[in-house]
Amino acid sequence: MTELRHLRYFIAVAEELHFGRAAQRLxxxxxGLSQQIKALETELGVPLLMRTRRRVELTAAGQVFLExxxxxxxxxxxxxxxxxxxxxxxxxxxTIGGTEAxxxxxLPQLVREFRKRHPNVDLAIREMPSPAQMSALRNAEIDIGxxxxxxxxxxxxxxxxxxxxxxxxxPRSHPLARRAEIPIIALRNEPLVVHPARPSGWAEFMSSxxxxxxxxxxxxxEASETATAVSFVAAGLGLTIVPVSLxxxxxxxxxxxxVAKPAPTAKLLLVYRSGVVPPTVAKLLEVVRELWPExx
Amino acid sequence: MTELRHLRYFIAVAEELHFGRAAQRLxxxxxGLSQQIKALETELGVPLLMRTRRRVELTAAGQVFLExxxxxxxxxxxxxxxxxxxxxxxxxxxTIGGTEAxxxxxLPQLVREFRKRHPNVDLAIREMPSPAQMSALRNAEIDIGxxxxxxxxxxxxxxxxxxxxxxxxxPRSHPLARRAEIPIIALRNEPLVVHPARPSGWAEFMSSxxxxxxxxxxxxxEASETATAVSFVAAGLGLTIVPVSLxxxxxxxxxxxxVAKPAPTAKLLLVYRSGVVPPTVAKLLEVVRELWPExx
DNA sequence: CCGTGTAAGAAGCGCGAGTTATCATTGTCG
DNA sequence: CGACAATGATAACTCGCGCTTCTTACACGG
Numbered sequence: 059m060t061e062l063r064h065l066r067y068f069i070a071v072a073e074e075l076h077f078g079r080a081a082q083r084l085x086x087x088x089x090g091l092s093q094q095i096k097a098l099e100t101e102l103g104v105p106l107l108m109r110t111r112r113r114v115e116l117t118a119a120g121q122v123f124l125e126x127x128x129x130x131x132x133x134x135x136x137x138x139x140x141x142x143x144x145x146x147x148x149x150x151x152x153t154i155g156g157t158e159a160x161x162x163x164x165l166p167q168l169v170r171e172f173r174k175r176h177p178n179v180d181l182a183i184r185e186m187p188s189p190a191q192m193s194a195l196r197n198a199e200i201d202i203g204x205x206x207x208x209x210x211x212x213x214x215x216x217x218x219x220x221x222x223x224x225x226x227x228x229p230r231s232h233p234l235a236r237r238a239e240i241p242i243i244a245l246r247n248e249p250l251v252v253h254p255a256r257p258s259g260w261a262e263f264m265s266s267x268x269x270x271x272x273x274x275x276x277x278x279x280e281a282s283e284t285a286t287a288v289s290f291v292a293a294g295l296g297l298t299i300v301p302v303s304l305x306x307x308x309x310x311x312x313x314x315x316x317v318a319k320p321a322p323t324a325k326l327l328l329v330y331r332s333g334v335v336p337p338t339v340a341k342l343l344e345v346v347r348e349l350w351p352e353x354x
Numbered sequence: 355m356t357e358l359r360h361l362r363y364f365i366a367v368a369e370e371l372h373f374g375r376a377a378q379r380l381x382x383x384x385x386g387l388s389q390q391i392k393a394l395e396t397e398l399g400v401p402l403l404m405r406t407r408r409r410v411e412l413t414a415a416g417q418v419f420l421e422x423x424x425x426x427x428x429x430x431x432x433x434x435x436x437x438x439x440x441x442x443x444x445x446x447x448x449t450i451g452g453t454e455a456x457x458x459x460x461l462p463q464l465v466r467e468f469r470k471r472h473p474n475v476d477l478a479i480r481e482m483p484s485p486a487q488m489s490a491l492r493n494a495e496i497d498i499g500x501x502x503x504x505x506x507x508x509x510x511x512x513x514x515x516x517x518x519x520x521x522x523x524x525p526r527s528h529p530l531a532r533r534a535e536i537p538i539i540a541l542r543n544e545p546l547v548v549h550p551a552r553p554s555g556w557a558e559f560m561s562s563x564x565x566x567x568x569x570x571x572x573x574x575x576e577a578s579e580t581a582t583a584v585s586f587v588a589a590g591l592g593l594t595i596v597p598v599s600l601x602x603x604x605x606x607x608x609x610x611x612x613v614a615k616p617a618p619t620a621k622l623l624l625v626y627r628s629g630v631v632p633p634t635v636a637k638l639l640e641v642v643r644e645l646w647p648e649x650x
Numbered sequence: 651c652c653g654t655g656t657a658a659g660a661a662g663c664g665c666g667a668g669t670t671a672t673c674a675t676t677g678t679c680g
Numbered sequence: 681c682g683a684c685a686a687t688g689a690t691a692a693c694t695c696g697c698g699c700t701t702c703t704t705a706c707a708c709g710g
């Protein structure tokens with residue numbers, strides 16, 4: 059069975075056209091080299107070298123084998139190099155999940171910086187609600203998620219990235235729009251637009267804010283995306299609460315008003331599978347740590 | 355040092371994701387396989403497999419190494435295959451030298467047939483006079499030559515391919531043009547166009563024909579190519595003798611007349627280096643043998 | 651909690667890669 | 681022309697390491 063040793067030896071002989079010098083270069087004795095070359099020729103069933111007692115030269119087959127063998131050796135080295143680079147996180151694949159809000163605030167900077175540092179990592183982003191991210195993480199569909207609490211954390215590592223203030227999006231003509239800040243309790247009898255249409259952390263979170271302010275929210279309309287929810291607000295169906303990062307969703311006729319203190323905050327969490335951390339994930343965590351120094 | 359064994363073993367494990375089955379497939383026992391894989395990982399300085407006592411899976415580096423390693427192994431096989439094919443003459447390079455006449459008669463059919471049978475042989479043709487071919491052969495600039503006698507044959511194998519009749523090319527208005535055949539002796543006082551401008555077997559041959567007919571040729575003009583010689587004939591500078599294969603060189607105003615019997619003939623010889631016959635040369639000789647059955 | 655499956659560890663063996671010593675051939679030089 | 685140098689092949693040996701068998705250490709399922 060052909061081994062790389064055979065290739066290395068043959069290439070040395072083919073380059074030196076001299077068994078003695080080739081053996082010296084390979085740090086072995088000449089007879090062993092002769093034996094191995096002969097073994098290679100027997101394996102191939104083809105002479106690679108013309109030995110004319112005094113001079114060594116390549117046969118046609120030898121010339122071809124030299125060229126192709128060099129290529130094979132280079133490919134092995136390439137495999138080794140790429141494996142090492144993959145292990146150090148320089149290349150590879152990384153799929154990130156993010157909520158709607160995350161695609162507005164953290165992901166743009168994060169992706170830009172990460173791409174700059176690790177251009178050979180194939181980066182994919184999937185927008186999905188927090189609960190979906192949790193199962194996607196466990197199924198290894200995504201490697202890192204940016205989610206809203208609460209969440210089940212077994213088997214996962216969690217880290218707070220942002221702690222955002224909240225605000226209300228409402229029509230400019232709405233009475234509450236005249237206030238600079240809006241206390242949660244003022245929403246007591248207002249129709250709210252939420253989006254529990256698919257399992258969403260934010261809908262849950264909105265409800266809990268209202269409940270801790272002492273009232274049960276009055277759900278006027280359900281939407282699947284916050285962007286859709288804002289459309290319904292624009293249509294006059296009610297108000298909605300958003301994290302400040304989604305302030306940019308306001309449209310003509312709508313206004314954003316921060317929630318008055320004492321205001322609850324919405325955390326944005328980074329989660330990934332515990333255990334062995336793949337190098338690409340480690341590289342990304344490093345970038346996150348620099349861009350958003352640890353909270354707590 | 356990484357060996358192909360390591361690649362083969364790793365690929366087996368990566369495909370089976372099971373040391374026991376992989377070992378079975380490789381016809382070795384499992385512990386040896388574990389040892390070799392570990393040696394490979396140590397060599398690379400990188401873990402390729404995640405062993406969780408119960409399950410084996412690839413790390414990111416392992417996935418990369420699997421893919422690149424497969425490619426490396428394929429390249430080795432490719433090298434082996436190509437070397438074997440080169441030895442059997444299926445691929446390779448072959449340079450053929452030919453006189454002007456050869457490019458008219460033997461080479462067209464020969465090249466067409468050879469290309470059809472051995473499309474992967476890189477075939478080059480170089481038109482050159484016989485003496486130049488002889489030295490080109492010895493310098494290994496060409497592998498096979500088609501030449502005119504006489505020649506020094508030491509170190510070469512010679513074989514007659516064609517034995518051609520001769521003819522005279524002359525202006526239609528020339529008195530001799532009225533004859534159907536022309537005896538050599540009739541050229542006694544005619545001005546002849548020859549081409550000794552560069553060492554050429556044909557010029558030599560023409561002179562010897564005249565001498566054996568009993569007269570010294572009257573050289574009117576020298577030319578470097580037979581085609582040029584014919585131009586001079588067209589210009590009215592004299593006559594020239596050509597092998598029948600170059601009959602096609604006649605132009606408007608010129609005619610070709612065979613030399614009358616008893617007519618000398620011009621042999622076209624095939625020559626190649628004696629000793630070990632490269633496979634591509636052997637393949638070509640085979641085609642020649644079929645197209646032009648041996649002349650004694 | 652034990653039986654089964656699975657990989658790693660320990661220890662020994664045997665092949666073969668590499669070693670030294672020697673030969674055979676051939677080109678070179680006095 | 682004979683002695684010598686150069687060079688690759690051959691012979692015989694040895695020692696490392698690749699592979700073996702035997703065993704251990706877990707992890708999971710019933």
